[in-house]
Amino acid sequence: MKKSIAVVIFLLLSLASSAQAPFSGQAEISVITCGPYQGEVYSAFGHSAIRVRDPSTGEDLAFNYGTFTFDPAFYINFPRGDLFYKLGVYPYDRFRDAYIAQNRYVHEQVLDLTDEQTQKVRTYLHRNALPENATYRYDYFYNNCATKVRDVFVMLFGDSIRFDGSYIKTDYTIRELTDSYLAEQPWGDLGIDICLGLPMDKKLAPFEYMFLPDYIESGFDHAKLNGRRIVKRKNIVYKSSREPASFSLLHPWIVFNLFLFGAILLCYYDWKKKKLTKWFDAVLFFVVGLAGVLLVLLWTATDHQAAAKNLNLLWAVPFHVVAAVLLFRPRFYTFVAGYFMITGILSWLTLLLWFFLPQDLNVFLILFNIVLGIRGYTISRLLVPGKLVRS
Structure with a gap:
């Protein structure tokens, strides 16, 4: 001092x-x-x-x-x-x-x-x-x-x-x-x-x-x-001495691969039992929707110039927050099923166009988008009145 x-x-x-x-x-x-x-x-x-x-x-x-x-x-x-x-x-x-x-x-x-x-x-x-x-x-x-x-x-x-x-x-x-x-x-x-x-x-x-x-x-x-x-x-x-690169089991490739594997198993379980695991989808899409809200705010409500025009909004859709809540409202099942069908299609289109988009999206998110695609399709097919009685 x-x-x-x-x-x-x-x-x-x-x-x-x-x-x-x-x-x-x-x-x-x-x-x-x-x-x-x-x-x-x-x-x-x-x-x-x-x-x-x-x-x-x-x-x-x-x-x-x-x-x-x-x-x-x-x-x-x-x-x-x-x-x-x-x-x-x-x-x-x-x-x-x-x-x-x-x-x-x-x-x-x-x-x-x-x-x-x-x-x-x-x-x-x-x-x-x-x-x-x-x-x-x-x-x-x-x-x-x-x-x-x-x-x-x-x-x-x-x-x-x-x-x-x-x-x-x-x-x-x-x-x-x-x-x-x-x-x-x-x-x-x-x-x-x-x-x-x-x-x-x-x-x-x-x-x-x-x-x-x-x-x-x-x-x-x-x-x-x-x-x-x-x-x-x-x-x-x-002159700095060279230090060995660190390795962690929590590397994104490992984490997202395990997450994808777990999501595939869950889809298999849901289709076999004809019973949607709504808590998983509610948490998943609510968190993704919140991420989308954050990206919109960074773009429109702050002075972070580099946060503008963010194409991550193709998968981090803010409306997912509302859709996640409506998963627990049976009278909205028809609307929500259609919404998640569109979500699944958007996820797969994003994956198809991944390397052609003007914004370079992080490669780790490919696995995450696969999860969004398969869960969106699963919700759209199982969340139908008369077929899904309980969760």
């Missing part, structure tokens, strides 16, 4: 004197890239920061655009899309050691800047770190802790800085790039794929790849300032 207070005091004092006391010839600005950590979904993409160092004055700070206040307001703002992050400032050694402790690589790109350019970046960062300037509206892909690092230099140097994206030979979408970082977190990947819609399937220009820290690093490797390569030298501060 005392060290943090000291950093704030230093910032204020250095800002006040920055106009009169330019950097020494030893001063340096660096871009810091930290590797991914699979302990959390948000840390699986790595991290970026800017280091400001001047050995002659002892200044050595990490400017980190990835900090936020985790308080009750966060839980309210997150669903609404009102995500506000801020620029935090830490002693560089403390920042560095926190990532090393998690076995995350740390790379430093020391930039080839003149004293005047160095001072310009330093002054901007110090001003941006003041409480009245530090907070910014966060966007997962277009205004995050990585893009803010890039945009500092774009804003300060304009057309003088050029990021040459010709080294990128792929034409990935946002979703494809995101998926590549979540191979070890299939449930997190599944959740993102369900909640975020068609904007995630936009093909990215090379400049837009830089929403990821790895591409910030490679972007600066291929950048020029006033026609000169901007990276003067590169330091491998810490």
Whole structure:
């Protein structure tokens, strides 16, 4: 705590004197890239920061655009899309050691800047770190802790800085790039794929790849300032050791295969006994319907731009909530049977068109959609007045 207070005091004092006391010839600005950590979904993409160092004055700070206040307001703002992050400032050694402790690589790109350019970046960062300037509206892909690092230099140097994206030979979408970082977190990947819609399937220009820290690093490797390569030298501060990939019996493939197998057995039992297991279908379709309600709200009632036009609504139909309740109302059996016949047909059509849809739906959900299809058909055939007396 005392060290943090000291950093704030230093910032204020250095800002006040920055106009009169330019950097020494030893001063340096660096871009810091930290590797991914699979302990959390948000840390699986790595991290970026800017280091400001001047050995002659002892200044050595990490400017980190990835900090936020985790308080009750966060839980309210997150669903609404009102995500506000801020620029935090830490002693560089403390920042560095926190990532090393998690076995995350740390790379430093020391930039080839003149004293005047160095001072310009330093002054901007110090001003941006003041409480009245530090907070910014966060966007997962277009205004995050990585893009803010890039945009500092774009804003300060304009057309003088050029990021040459010709080294990128792929034409990935946002979703494809995101998926590549979540191979070890299939449930997190599944959740993102369900909640975020068609904007995630936009093909990215090379400049837009830089929403990821790895591409910030490679972007600066291929950048020029006033026609000169901007990276003067590169330091491998810490090289992470390789860790074995974890395995869990709760992997989505295993869970959904078991769920499908159980649903097939239940269908066989229901057809054999001519008796619908309504509690199972009520829970299944009520939960799926609630998921659909959530997707509609994310699309229409929040500022989550990436959640718009979500084709997961082909299977997560909000009306399932009502249909699940009506399963227990015999006077609605005819209507509900017709509804679930349409549900079954929609599920099978979705499966047939799965790999042709403009939105890349998560492959794990194929098995889940099979369950919805067979249960929808089973309900439509067994939930008929005169044939189904009890459940």
